[in-house]
Amino acid sequence: MIPINAPQIGEEEIEAVVKVLKSGVLTNALGAGPMVEKFEGDFAKFVKAKHALAVNSGTAALHMAVVSAGIRRDDEVILPSFTFVATAETVVLAGAKPVFVDINPETYTISPEEIEKAITSKTKAVIAVDLYGAPADMKPIREIADKHELKIIEDAAQAHGAIYSGKPVGAYADITCWSFYASKNMTTGEGGMITTNDDELAETLRLIRCHGEKQKYMSTIIGHNYRMPEIEAAIGIVQLRRLPGFLAKRRENAERLTAKLCKAENLQLPREQPNCRNSWYLYTVRLKGASRAKRDAVVEQLKSKGIGAEVYYPWPIHLMPAYRRFRRLRLTETEKAAEQVFSLPIHPSVSAQQADFIGETLLSFL
Numbered sequence: 001m002i003p004i005n006a007p008q009i010g011e012e013e014i015e016a017v018v019k020v021l022k023s024g025v026l027t028n029a030l031g032a033g034p035m036v037e038k039f040e041g042d043f044a045k046f047v048k049a050k051h052a053l054a055v056n057s058g059t060a061a062l063h064m065a066v067v068s069a070g071i072r073r074d075d076e077v078i079l080p081s082f083t084f085v086a087t088a089e090t091v092v093l094a095g096a097k098p099v100f101v102d103i104n105p106e107t108y109t110i111s112p113e114e115i116e117k118a119i120t121s122k123t124k125a126v127i128a129v130d131l132y133g134a135p136a137d138m139k140p141i142r143e144i145a146d147k148h149e150l151k152i153i154e155d156a157a158q159a160h161g162a163i164y165s166g167k168p169v170g171a172y173a174d175i176t177c178w179s180f181y182a183s184k185n186m187t188t189g190e191g192g193m194i195t196t197n198d199d200e201l202a203e204t205l206r207l208i209r210c211h212g213e214k215q216k217y218m219s220t221i222i223g224h225n226y227r228m229p230e231i232e233a234a235i236g237i238v239q240l241r242r243l244p245g246f247l248a249k250r251r252e253n254a255e256r257l258t259a260k261l262c263k264a265e266n267l268q269l270p271r272e273q274p275n276c277r278n279s280w281y282l283y284t285v286r287l288k289g290a291s292r293a294k295r296d297a298v299v300e301q302l303k304s305k306g307i308g309a310e311v312y313y314p315w316p317i318h319l320m321p322a323y324r325r326f327r328r329l330r331l332t333e334t335e336k337a338a339e340q341v342f343s344l345p346i347h348p349s350v351s352a353q354q355a356d357f358i359g360e361t362l363l364s365f366l
């Protein structure tokens, strides 16, 4: 089976881990961890952010972002429903209400017009998601947020290396959250990063990451243990160095698939928007006009040929049992996309021949 994603771990990562284990310094809890510090510095430089804080998951990054943005009980946060559940889960954990809005059917990212329609006196923030590694349309979102004094959190968990309007994604947000989960463009096994240009937010985030402690055993705010271990940071340093190579291979595979699949009239292919570069975390196509059953059947056929096609995401969050109470309106484009999309493997271990095989096999089923 060609899996939908595969971690790219080599000798360098293994050596880096062994070195940390031999050093005996396993945590950055007391500020003694050189790996976490270096990883943060390297990542901040890569995304051109003033501050980067390594954490132990993308979900932790999102939770810290929501709390540090001052979102409290009964506040409203506008976000897409067509995303991984963590985007909404952290809003609910903070006691606030997720207000789900629809997406642009071409890019699958949150629709700026729909954001504006959903704003009330209780709205405190917007979360935009760079889904599949395609940047959300941040300029109009920034304008809306400024007009209504809202914070913007960008969920860039899938977008390491993506560019929006000439800058790494995150440039238009107040806080940006990244994931290094095993499937991501770069990984530390589990792990995450939070980036911001705001000194005050960075200070609050630093406190939240470590029990709200300004000094040892003296908490000034409510925090958590969201620290990244040294072993993970050591892997992250190597992965970040290798990321440009991973991105180039993903792009090459994406272009190969597009060259094959552009013949299929009933497929909507992923396209980079003007002024954007995708990180190509997922190559997601839409089977135009298909029912859920028809799409699922094509995915099963691909699997039977050894192609690990997957659906991201079969159920929008507002239709999940745990989140139905937050349902407002029908999200037509979101619900349609959840029925019609599926993703194909383009990760760096997919060879050119395999990419051609994936494209030709799919064409033969259409």
Ligand SMILES: Cc1ncc(COP(=O)(O)O)c(C=O)c1O
Pocket (backbone or CB within 6 Å): 057, 058, 059, 060, 083, 084, 086, 087, 129, 155, 157, 158, 178, 179, 180, 181, 190, 191, 192
């Ligand atoms: C869009 C999105 N948001 C948030 C997350 C959560 O990240 P993590 O799995 O590192 O907690 C992920 C990844 O799994 C994701 O894809």
